Amino acid sequence: MTYQPGRSKACITCLRRRKGCDKQKPTCERCLKSGFKCEGYDRPLVFRPAKQQLSTTKSRSLAPLALAQARGERSILLNDSLSHTAYQARVIGLFWSLYLPNGKALPEQLASISVGGWIEAMRESELRNSIVGKTLLSLALRLVGRRDEVNWMNEQSRRLYGEALHGVCRTIALRQPQGEETMLLLPAIRSLSLIEAIESTKTEHKAQNWQTHNLGEYDLFQMNPPSFYATGRAHQLFLDARLSLIMTLLIKRKKAFFAEAEWKTVPWLLNKKSPKDHLIDILCDIPSLYEQLDAFAQVKASPLMNKASPLMNKIKKQGLISTCRDLEARLTQWQTEFIYFFDTDQEELNNPCSTTCDPEILPAAHVRSIYWITGILIYTEWYDLLHDKYINIDKIGNSNATTEATRAYKLSTLYCRNILDSLTLFLHPAMGMYRLSFTSFQLASVQRFLRLFEGYAGNAGLEQERRLFDNYLAQEECKYERQLLASLEKNRSVVGGGV
Numbered sequence: 001m002t003y004q005p006g007r008s009k010a011c012i013t014c015l016r017r018r019k020g021c022d023k024q025k026p027t028c029e030r031c032l033k034s035g036f037k038c039e040g041y042d043r044p045l046v047f048r049p050a051k052q053q054l055s056t057t058k059s060r061s062l063a064p065l066a067l068a069q070a071r072g073e074r075s076i077l078l079n080d081s082l083s084h085t086a087y088q089a090r091v092i093g094l095f096w097s098l099y100l101p102n103g104k105a106l107p108e109q110l111a112s113i114s115v116g117g118w119i120e121a122m123r124e125s126e127l128r129n130s131i132v133g134k135t136l137l138s139l140a141l142r143l144v145g146r147r148d149e150v151n152w153m154n155e156q157s158r159r160l161y162g163e164a165l166h167g168v169c170r171t172i173a174l175r176q177p178q179g180e181e182t183m184l185l186l187p188a189i190r191s192l193s194l195i196e197a198i199e200s201t202k203t204e205h206k207a208q209n210w211q212t213h214n215l216g217e218y219d220l221f222q223m224n225p226p227s228f229y230a231t232g233r234a235h236q237l238f239l240d241a242r243l244s245l246i247m248t249l250l251i252k253r254k255k256a257f258f259a260e261a262e263w264k265t266v267p268w269l270l271n272k273k274s275p276k277d278h279l280i281d282i283l284c285d286i287p288s289l290y291e292q293l294d295a296f297a298q299v300k301a302s303p304l305m306n307k308a309s310p311l312m313n314k315i316k317k318q319g320l321i322s323t324c325r326d327l328e329a330r331l332t333q334w335q336t337e338f339i340y341f342f343d344t345d346q347e348e349l350n351n352p353c354s355t356t357c358d359p360e361i362l363p364a365a366h367v368r369s370i371y372w373i374t375g376i377l378i379y380t381e382w383y384d385l386l387h388d389k390y391i392n393i394d395k396i397g398n399s400n401a402t403t404e405a406t407r408a409y410k411l412s413t414l415y416c417r418n419i420l421d422s423l424t425l426f427l428h429p430a431m432g433m434y435r436l437s438f439t440s441f442q443l444a445s446v447q448r449f450l451r452l453f454e455g456y457a458g459n460a461g462l463e464q465e466r467r468l469f470d471n472y473l474a475q476e477e478c479k480y481e482r483q484l485l486a487s488l489e490k491n492r493s494v495v496g497g498g499v
Helices: 012-017 029-035 060-067 084-099 110-113 116-125 131-148 151-175 180-198 203-221 226-230 232-250 261-268 275-284 286-301 305-307 310-337 359-387 399-426 427-451 462-472 476-497
Strands: 045-047 074-076
Touching: 012 029, 084 131, 084 427, 116 131, 116 180, 116 232, 131 151, 131 180, 131 232, 151 180, 180 203, 180 427, 203 232, 203 476, 226 232, 226 261, 226 399, 232 275, 232 286, 232 427, 261 275, 275 286, 275 310, 275 359, 286 310, 286 359, 286 476, 310 359, 359 399, 399 427, 399 462, 427 462, 427 476, 462 476
Parallel strands: 045 074
Antiparallel strands: none
C-alpha cells in the first residue's frame, strides 16, 4: 500500500527545515534566498507492505529496499524497527565490508600507519554531521552500485556527492573553519577524493577532480597551526594525510608546507615519531627539489640567460646534485637505523592462493614501499641531472659522475622491481578497496620510472619491468588504479607534471 503522508503543500526542503514556504513554483523563493536547493513539491510516497523480512543472503537483496530509500523519493518501512537511519547503517556496513581487508576492522598497528584516522573519524562523525554522512553514504552507494551494476545506486551516489560538495564549499566560504570544525570537513573531503578515484568519469576529468579535492584538503590543514595536530584525532588525521597529499604535490611539483621545520617537529611534541614518520620527512622534501629543478629548467630555456651566466648555471646544477646526495644520505641513514623492516623475505609475503590476506604483515610492507618510492624519486632526478636533462652545457665527463649515474640507474631499477614484486600482496582480492591507500602511489612511481627511462638507449633490461607493470594494470582488481593513472598521464601530457 502506498500513500502520501501529511497535508502540507510546502516544498520538501521547507518541510525538512521546518520553515514557512511561500509555495512559489517551480521553486520556492525562501529556499533560493536562503541558499538551499529547493527539492520541489512532489511529496515522497511511503510503502508499507505486510511484514516482510530483509534478506541477508546476498548483497543484491538490498536493491528493493534501497531503490526508494537512497533516492530520497520513497520510504519503504519493512517493520516498525527498520528506519531510514538503520537502512543507511546497513548500506554503509556493506561498504566497510568491501573496503577493509578481509571485511574486518583494522588491527591497531595497521590503522596507525595508514588511513586509520580517516576511518575512525568517518565512523564517529557520520551521524552527527550531515556532510560526513552524505559523503560516506555516497561512497557506499558508489562502490556497491558499481560492483553490482545497479544504476540507481550510482545516480543517488552522484546526488549525495553534489549535496556534500556543496555543503563543504558553503561551510568553508562562510565560516573559514578552524579547530574542531576542520575535523569534520577533513574526512569528508578525503571521502570525496576517494569517490573521484573510483568514479568512471571521462579520463581527462578524473585526475583533475581527484587532485582538486586533495589540494582542498591540503589547504584546509593549513587553517590550523602545527600545534593543533599534536594530539588526538587531529594528530592521526595529519599523519594519514602527509603521505596521500605528497603524491599530489609531486604531480604539481610544488614545495609542501609539510617540509617546513615546524611542521616536522611541533605535531610530535607529545608523540614519538615512528620510522614511517621519519621516512616521510625525507619524502616531503622532494617536491621542493622538483620546484627547484623546474625553475632551473626555465632559466636554461631562455637563450639570453643561458649565454649570460654559464658559470652560474654550472654552480646551480652542482647545488641540485648536492641536494640529491643529501637526500640519499638521509635515506641511507634511515635504512641503517631501521634495517629490521627489510628482514622479511619478500616471497614469504606473497600468497595469492590464500582466500584472505594477513593484515599483520602490511605495516612493514607499506613502509618498505615508501622507502623504495622515495629512492626512485631521488635517483631518477639525480640520473637526469648527470645526463644534462636540465642543462645544455658541456657534460661533466668525469669518472665520479659516471659512477654516480650508473649507481642511480641501478638502484632506481632495483627499487622499481621491488615495488612490482610486492604488489601481489597489496592487490590480493581480500584487500578490498583499502588497497588504494597503498597501490596508487606505488604504481604511479613505477609508471614514472618506466616513462623516464624508456627513452634511454641500452635499457632493454626494463622490458621485464614494463611487462610486469602492464600485467598488474590489466588485472580486474586494479581497474580503479588503471583509470586514475591513465587520467594522470593524459593530464601530464597537457600541462606537464611530476609523478
